[in-house]
Amino acid sequence: GFLSIYWTKLGSKRPVPKLLYVRSYPKWDWILGTGIYIDDIAEEMARERERIIQDLRLAWPRIEHEETGELFIFDANGNVVVPPRKAPPGFADTPNLLTGRKVLTDMAQAAQGDGRITYEVRDAEGRAVEKQALVRLFTPFNWYVANSNERTRMEAQAMNLIRNQVVIGATILVLAMALIAWVVGRVCAKGYADRTRAE
Numbered sequence: 001g002f003l004s005i006y007w008t009k010l011g012s013k014r015p016v017p018k019l020l021y022v023r024s025y026p027k028w029d030w031i032l033g034t035g036i037y038i039d040d041i042a043e044e045m046a047r048e049r050e051r052i053i054q055d056l057r058l059a060w061p062r063i064e065h066e067e068t069g070e071l072f073i074f075d076a077n078g079n080v081v082v083p084p085r086k087a088p089p090g091f092a093d094t095p096n097l098l099t100g101r102k103v104l105t106d107m108a109q110a111a112q113g114d115g116r117i118t119y120e121v122r123d124a125e126g127r128a129v130e131k132q133a134l135v136r137l138f139t140p141f142n143w144y145v146a147n148s149n150e151r152t153r154m155e156a157q158a159m160n161l162i163r164n165q166v167v168i169g170a171t172i173l174v175l176a177m178a179l180i181a182w183v184v185g186r187v188c189a190k191g192y193a194d195r196t197r198a199e
Contacts, residue, residue, distance in 0.1 A: 009037060049141060056082045069149030076142045078104045084148075094121055097128055104144075111135040111144055 001022050006015035022033035056073065070084035080092045088094075096103045097120040110117035115135045123129045133148035 053081055069147055071147050073143050073145050074104050078102060081143055097121060107133060107135045107146055108144055111137045
């Protein structure tokens with residue numbers, strides 16, 4: 001029942017693509033149909049895309065903070081859709097010092113695999129900073145969503161987590177040993193008391 005045609009809109013002079021859906025109604029020898037212009041769909045999608053971008057730009061500062069690192073979205077053409085909160089001027093053209101290509105190009109390539117990438121950029125003071133990122137492709141809009149953080153910060157967070165686990169483990173071990181010593185002491189004292197009473 002689907003039919004693709006070119007049709008001239010009211011008030012227009014050139015035909016544009018239109019999608020029809022038609023069904024026959026044999027009882028009355030009718031053909032019923034409906035249709036929609038493809039450019040109307042494209043315009044509605046563009047409006048929806050802009051609304052989503054505006055919503056993301058408003059929500060992003062609330063999501064992004066020091067622990068999560070930089071969150072941003074870019075498209076397949078290397079345009080930054082939603083920049084990170086502290087994006088420097090020319091962020092889209094930032095070079096990866098390890099490869100010589102743009103960081104966003106390398107990130108898009110990484111998204112074709114497991115999405116993990118290590119790269120190096122210059123900070124505001126001109127120092128080389130090693131970063132790691134996780135990049136995923138959002139196929140409906142052909143957008144790449146990236147979460148990037150300095151490697152030293154990630155390592156510090158990992159070390160902090162390990163340190164906390166060691167402290168908790170050591171505390172549990174000390175408490176368990178104290179409990180065992182107390183139970184063994186009670187059992188030995190009771191056994192000694194029973195033996196002396198029996199003698």
